[in-house]
Amino acid sequence: MSELKPYVHLQDQDLTDPSHAADASLTDKEYEMAVSILGRTPNKLELGIIGSMWSEHCSYKSSRAHLARLPTEGPHVLQGPGENAGIVDIGDNWGVCFKVESHNHPSFIEPFQGAATGVGGILRDVFTMGARPVAAMNLLRFGEEKHAKTAHLMKGVVAGIGHYGNCFGVPTVVSNVAFDSSYNGNILVNAFAAGVVKHDGIFLGVAEGVGNPVFYVGAKTGRDGIHGATMASDVFDEDSEQKRPTVQVGDPFKEKLLLEACLETFKENLLVGIQDMGAAGLTSSSFEMASRAGGGISLDLDKVPMRETGMTPYEIMLSESQERMLLVAEEGAEQRLKEIYGKWDLDCIQIGRVTDDGCVRLNWHGEEWGVLPARALADEAPKYHRPYEAPKSALRLAEEDHRLFLQKKPDDVVDDLVGSGTLASKKWVTSQYDHTIGAGTRIGPGQAGAALVEVPQCGKTIAVAIEADGRKGLANPRECGRRAVANGVLRLAATGARALGLSDCLNYGSPENPRIMWQMVEGIDGIADAGKALEVPVVSGNVSLYNETDGTAVLPTPTVATVGVHEDPDQAVGFHQMQPNDVLVLAGWSATEVEGSEAIHASLKTNVGHVKDWDLGDVATLSDWTRAAVKSDKVHAAAVVEQGGLSFAALRLALASQTGVHLHLPEHLIPENGDGLHGVLFGEDKPSVLLAVSKEHVAELRSSASALPLEVIGQVSTDENFSVHAGQDRVVQKPLKELQQLFDRTIPEVVA
Numbered sequence: 046m047s048e049l050k051p052y053v054h055l056q057d058q059d060l061t062d063p064s065h066a067a068d069a070s071l072t073d074k075e076y077e078m079a080v081s082i083l084g085r086t087p088n089k090l091e092l093g094i095i096g097s098m099w100s101e102h103c104s105y106k107s108s109r110a111h112l113a114r115l116p117t118e119g120p121h122v123l124q125g126p127g128e129n130a131g132i133v134d135i136g137d138n139w140g141v142c143f144k145v146e147s148h149n150h151p152s153f154i155e156p157f158q159g160a161a162t163g164v165g166g167i168l169r170d171v172f173t174m175g176a177r178p179v180a181a182m183n184l185l186r187f188g189e190e191k192h193a194k195t196a197h198l199m200k201g202v203v204a205g206i207g208h209y210g211n212c213f214g215v216p217t218v219v220s221n222v223a224f225d226s227s228y229n230g231n232i233l234v235n236a237f238a239a240g241v242v243k244h245d246g247i248f249l250g251v252a253e254g255v256g257n258p259v260f261y262v263g264a265k266t267g268r269d270g271i272h273g274a275t276m277a278s279d280v281f282d283e284d285s286e287q288k289r290p291t292v293q294v295g296d297p298f299k300e301k302l303l304l305e306a307c308l309e310t311f312k313e314n315l316l317v318g319i320q321d322m323g324a325a326g327l328t329s330s331s332f333e334m335a336s337r338a339g340g341g342i343s344l345d346l347d348k349v350p351m352r353e354t355g356m357t358p359y360e361i362m363l364s365e366s367q368e369r370m371l372l373v374a375e376e377g378a379e380q381r382l383k384e385i386y387g388k389w390d391l392d393c394i395q396i397g398r399v400t401d402d403g404c405v406r407l408n409w410h411g412e413e414w415g416v417l418p419a420r421a422l423a424d425e426a427p428k429y430h431r432p433y434e435a436p437k438s439a440l441r442l443a444e445e446d447h448r449l450f451l452q453k454k455p456d457d458v459v460d461d462l463v464g465s466g467t468l469a470s471k472k473w474v475t476s477q478y479d480h481t482i483g484a485g486t487r488i489g490p491g492q493a494g495a496a497l498v499e500v501p502q503c504g505k506t507i508a509v510a511i512e513a514d515g516r517k518g519l520a521n522p523r524e525c526g527r528r529a530v531a532n533g534v535l536r537l538a539a540t541g542a543r544a545l546g547l548s549d550c551l552n553y554g555s556p557e558n559p560r561i562m563w564q565m566v567e568g569i570d571g572i573a574d575a576g577k578a579l580e581v582p583v584v585s586g587n588v589s590l591y592n593e594t595d596g597t598a599v600l601p602t603p604t605v606a607t608v609g610v611h612e613d614p615d616q617a618v619g620f621h622q623m624q625p626n627d628v629l630v631l632a633g634w635s636a637t638e639v640e641g642s643e644a645i646h647a648s649l650k651t652n653v654g655h656v657k658d659w660d661l662g663d664v665a666t667l668s669d670w671t672r673a674a675v676k677s678d679k680v681h682a683a684a685v686v687e688q689g690g691l692s693f694a695a696l697r698l699a700l701a702s703q704t705g706v707h708l709h710l711p712e713h714l715i716p717e718n719g720d721g722l723h724g725v726l727f728g729e730d731k732p733s734v735l736l737a738v739s740k741e742h743v744a745e746l747r748s749s750a751s752a753l754p755l756e757v758i759g760q761v762s763t764d765e766n767f768s769v770h771a772g773q774d775r776v777v778q779k780p781l782k783e784l785q786q787l788f789d790r791t792i793p794e795v796v797a
Contacts, residue, residue: 064163069096075427081399085418090359090407090415095422097325097363098332099255101590104426107556108588110744113568117530119582121545127337129170129250129506131584133546134240135610139503141345145184145511145548146587147608150235156201161209162295163236165367168213171320173302173370174790175248175311176240179483180498181210182219182511184550185474185606188229190795192468196222198232207477208235212297213304217478218496223467223513225652226797230594235550235604237511241503248311250320251375252334252399259342260379261272262386263303263369265352269293270326270365299368304752306389307370313385315378322369328362329423330371336423341400345408349391358409360718373399391568428504431560440520442640442654449638450648451723455692455769456777458644462689463696463784465647469791470700476482478668492701493619494536494685497611506611508542513552514688515600521656522564524569526603531732532662532687533581533607534646538668539683539734540618541675542611547576549586549605554598556590564589564601572603578661579668581607600652618675620701623682623737629695629706629759630736630743632674632750633667634691636728637719643688644727657730662727664732666752671734674749679742684735690727692769692777694735695759699767700785704735708759708769715771722771737761 066076067094068166079087079095101107117125124132124141130144146165163373171178183206189194210217215238252259269292310316318338320330327349335342346358352366374382379395386393400406407415450458462468475490485499487506488716508535516527534544549572554561576583594598611617639645641656674680682702684694691708699706715722724730738746747755767784769777 051577058530066334069093071096075618075622076100082418088415089248090362091663093359093363093415094328094417097328099426100424101779102324103329105429105532106427106550107426107429107431107590108565110430111566114569114573116573116576117581117582117584119580122582122584123244124247125584126586129533130174131546131548132174132247132666133584133608138244140244141239141507141608142171142174143237143548143606143608144170144236144585145550146238146606147550147552147589148234148236149231149552149589150591151292152202153198153232156198157205157305158292158294160202160205160234162293162367163234164206164209165295165297165300166323167236167238168215168300171238171240173248173250173319173321174242175246176242177308177487177654178215178238178240179240179500179508180496180507180508181215181217181237182606183217183234184221184511184513186228186602187224188232190224192229202232202234203474203477209295209297209641211479213301214482216480216482216498218480218486218489218498219509219511220471220490222471222474223601225515227597227600228595230383231592231599233552233592233599233602237606238508239509239608240339241500246311248316248319249408250334251318251338252340253317253338255340255401257376257399258374258379258395259344260372260374260382260393261349261369261396262372262393264296264299264366265350265392266364266369267352267366268356268360268364269361270341273444279759291364295367302389302391303368306391308388310382311563313381315374315382317373317375320371322371324365326363326365327371332419332423334371334373335419335656337406339359341402341404341406341419342397343400343406343408343540344397347410348394348396351395351652357409358414362407367766431556431562432559433566434559434562436560439655440644440653446649446651448612451720453648455726458648459692459777459779460646460787461647462693463788463790465532466795467643468689468693470788471792472789473792473796483549487614487617488619492621493540495540495542497540497542497617499614506614508537508540508609508611509606510536511604513604515602516646516652517656518568518601518640519652520654522567522601523571524656524658525601526568526587526658527575527661529603529605530575531574531659531661532583532685533605533639534581534668535664535671535732535734537607537609538672539685540611541616541672542609544581544607544609546584546608547581549583549603551588552592552599552602552604553590554593561598568601568603572605575661575704579665580583580754585788613779614674617676618680618683620682620684620697623698623702623704623761625704625761625763627737627761628743629708629761630738630741630746630755631691631733631756631758632736632751633733634663634670634731635714635725635733636731637716637724638728638730639723642690642727642729644690650754659732667734670750670753674736674746679746680735680736680738686733686735687729689727692726692736694714696767697785698735698737699781700788705762705764705766705781706759707762710758710769710771712772714756722776726769
């Protein structure tokens, strides 16, 4: 690196005092580290850039050491973590490119734009890789159903997601929504997108080729989103709504133009590299592209297209205005690039060149205003091994609460489950998303635990699911991570699809709290355990920390998106295809305990309770058998037994198919010890899948299930009732119409 001079531009104060580190959200030690790397005092422009690049949001400084334990390789992996998104092979020279990431902090401050730009950002991450987006999902977490802010936040977030996705033209096929008081002050908005790309059409975010031109393309730069990355790396307090100016404003129609222009440039092979201007905007894109290539970039900031007058280099570098890309083009392609982006009515301006000195040089009207080493800021940010510790005592359900729950009538618990915001119908949400755009959706929102999207251009059907159960993270954060992976794999298997890869989004409170740090470490290790055992690698992801307000953190919520392929969508099944006179078969292991279950929360409003570990070998056996059973054309409908237990899995099938269901639990299935009938109906401590099949296929399915239990536990009828018999006793009897009304009205009442 060439000698650096002590630049003084933009300084209105003496920055040699380390106390100014706080202005850039740096600690004193981080400031001293920056001075040591530079060999001088940074100026205000450089300090702002360092603060953004070393923010938790951009650097993963508290999680990087632990993320290294995730499985990231496998026979289907084409691109693992470290790029804009991951890619797995789906055959015939095609890959599926996907990622999930958070937009939590902006969505709490300004729900519509925060959520909308979260969708826009994840779509750009996917099409930056050369992929055309074909599906979107989201996982949303809100506060208590009756909390004063929940209705406002939920309406804004859902409207923002629907607006951006619908206008852009991508089907939103899954929305996983839940409620808990821990999210009262910090909602979670995790957005996912997937696209398809040919193996030879993958583009990476690298700035290679000394002398190659660097282009800015897309929308103009404004002052929105400045310090967005550092804001997303901090806790909230009662004044957080004053941070609204740091939330970006999105334009989905502009993004659609940007997509088509980018795909056209990919097709003509005009580019060396491309990067979305996401968190930290032009700062992160330029430093990351230079660092990956081991080179440098020289930028002329006065050439950046601006939509506001009087913008400074500081504002230009840290703006997070949306719908912008940084490109490195082949030398000689300049004119053709301008023609393509001009045709789509987008700015396309050369603002720099690739260099070989390892630095990002920032020029303003011919004068150098800042010089910073790319690798030191992008790849050699501080890495912390923060202390972590488990709670001194396990979180167990109080004996009195346990007794109260076991005394509740099962039909009352069924009402509690169906009427809970977490399990109730999400039709109010999903009806605002167009899930039919592109006409490829084979299984859409609410029709199964996973969605299936057929992609004609590659002749493949993509399967996607998204899962997180933060309640389990309080007592057993490792199992929380394991379950997120296991349930995703099982959800795909229940449609007949095979899981190929994962993307994770780790949502936790402050890592400076050893208990929170323990939750995150355990959650990561849980995802790693299950990913290895079930042979599904993590190929992309995101970490969102400091999700807490006034010392109250969100539930430990490791979100996992599972992606795979269905070989024959005509064989796919969901919840809604049960036939009269089908029998219900429980494949797997029946539950025995209610602690840590969704039913406990729905009935008693407590999250406390021991959570047992699932046997991942059992999960692997169950998922393989389930997928094979569905592919054999002997299964009409299937639901994974997860939140709400066996009772709710049966209800999902009944409500979706609009047919009566009668469970007949044999006495040997109800243990004398443990939690008895309540454990079997509402527990979640064992992996299982509920299947609807024709009677004549039971014997053949049973013979193929030598490695796992298989029990006929009920039948489908035409009498439009839901009932449960335990031995000779009828313990639940509910008209399906009554349950449907409760199921449908809960969420509209939340947002009323």
